Amino acid sequence: EPEVTQTPSHQVTQMGQEVILRCVPISNHLYFYWYRQILGQKVEFLVSFYNNEISEKSEIFDDQFSVERPDGSNFTLKIRSTKLEDSAMYFCGGRLAVADYEQYFGPGTRLTVT
């Protein structure tokens, strides 16, 4: 069964550094998402992406964040200058079509900013 994959599984970085979190969605999915989960808290929406552009973003997704789908398969989340409060689990999600609202998630990348 196809799965969403995410790399790395764990990333440790120093405050102020740039990080890129990578996701390979299920191949026939059309809609893509990034969510984050600060340890012990709920899952929060960051950004949605369709047809090579951002559809919607939350207020968390400020100018430090960007997303790309550079080659038609990978879907990346970049944090330009990490802060301590960016430490969280980041989940990539995708879904097939407008009528199929089930979002399937990757295993997550745990980002630790020191």
Add this chain to the structure above:
Amino acid sequence: AQKVTQAQTEISVVEKEDVTLDCVYETRDTTYYLFWYKQPPSGELVFLIRRNSFDEQNEISGRYSWNFQKSTSSFNFTITASQVVDSAVYFCALSEARGNTPLVFGKGTRLSVIA
């Protein structure tokens, strides 16, 4: 604005007990979708079920069952004869039925099943 409330932060049960996880939602939309996800200790989010707002039939899948009541804006999840492997955080989520809409999650309920 949409909101999902899972009032139970943590629940502990003894194996083989039944347990119900509560979910109450708020939305102004007349058409929407409700979901349950499981997050085991390994951390991934596992899709369990989607329910459409226009379909109030309850659903059963093995030991899992879901009770959707539009009148009380609730979508509760029951695990029958719980097992240790059911120990996880369970999230209820809501999305509008439009375009590329994101999920709005509740804060989750941590279920511990003790042998």
